Amino acid sequence: MPFRLSPVILWLGIVSMVTDVSSESVTAILPLYVTGFLGLSTIAFGFIDGINQGASAIVRIAAGWAADRTGHPKRIALAGYGLSMLARIGFLFAGGFWAIAAIVTGDRIGKGIRTAPRDALITVSAQPEHLARSFGVHRMLDNIGAAAGPMIAFVVLLMIPNGFSTVFVVSLAFAVIGVAVLALVVPDLQAPGLRDRSRSKSQERTGDAGRRKLFAFSWSHLKEPGLGKLLVAAGILGLLTIGDGFIYLVLQARDSFAVQWFPLLFVATNVVFLVLAIPLGRLADRVGKVPVFVGGHVGLLACYFLAAAPWGGLWSIAGCLVLLGMFYAATDGVLAALASQLTPQGKLAMGIASAQTVVALSRMTASAGFGVLWYAVGASTAMVLAGCLLAAAVVAVIFILPGARPRRAGV
Secondary structure, three states: OOOOOOHHHHHHHHHHHHHHHHHHHHHHHHHHHHHHHOOOOHHHHHHHHHHHHHHHHHOHHHHHHHHHHHOOHHHHHHHHHHHHHHHHHHOOOOOOHHHHHHHHHHHHHHHHHHHHHHHHHHHHHOOHHHHHHHHHHHHHHHHHHHHHHHHHHHHHHHHOOOOHHHHHHHHHHHHHHHHHHHHHOOOOOOOOOOOOOOOOHHHHHHHHHHHHHHOOOOOHHHHOHHHHHHHHHHHHHHOOOOOHHHHHHHHHHHHOOOHHHHHHHHHHHHHHHHHHHHHHHHHHHHHOHHHHHHHHHHHHHHHHHHHHOOOOOHHHHHHHHHHHHHHHHHHHHHHHHHHHHOOOOOOHHHHHHHHHHHHHHHHHHHHHHHHHHHHHHOHHHHHHHHHHHHHHHHHHHHHHHHHOOOOOOOO
């Protein structure tokens, strides 16, 4: 069947686009703001970046369960987007480690609430045979915002040295727009398994009992062989996936370019992501999601070693950014699509949330650990060690993931 993009996915992509302008404009300046403007150590940044990577894990599964239980993923997603919007206000007043950590925590919890319900909406709106491609379209729109946000931050810092507060104001404005679009334009779709109001009262009572059993909170879905193997593989790889901010700080320390150019590293990565999101989604639908997912981590491995190389220059930096963008294009939407196909019927949002939770927690550990490792052995050595461990992890995952068998075709 020819590919048709659902309007729901288009609008969700627009919501994600303006929200990413909001979040990524702050993310692009956070490493410099923490280590430069506030003068904190790489250990402190590692802790904050770990929160940025993993605090969303606190609520992802619960939010997925709530979306499945209510059958109204939009309502849960709207709560998450709203919380992140409120957290943006805090950046206007924060000026120390604990304040920044608390605000980032609130923002990421909002992300944790919204992500799985949003991806569930994408899944139920997409053509099954074009699922990864549909996620690719969403991620492409998402990353237009992710590229525009750092570009806006770059322009602000270029015009206003140390204009961090201005970036925070712009971030809040775009967050408000994202919440408004979601609330007013995106339809409130009902997930499969909700009540068919045309049934008789006796059927209704029977259906209610069945639904309560279907949507009861349980960890049993994690015992599904395919999903369980995916969670193990994603967790192993996530433990060796350090935050982008650290990679950019390594490049900046090696090549000593002016700090005003720092946000452009985020721009370039996200441009590569948005360019490759749809092609790699189509490739995943065609050849299988597992090879593309693993291949993305091979690209990340190459990025690590290129960043750790003693030679620098524009081409080396460009190579790192291309490889990093390719990694995200090959893994982000593909992981959600793969988890959705390995999840039992009626547990869609929880299955996606479980995979995202494992990745978030493992990356939080990776960021905190890399901050300490950098402090102990230096940037280049720490990057080489991370690369060697990631290479071993990729080999292990090659043997784990073939055992994941889909409930629906296309893995």
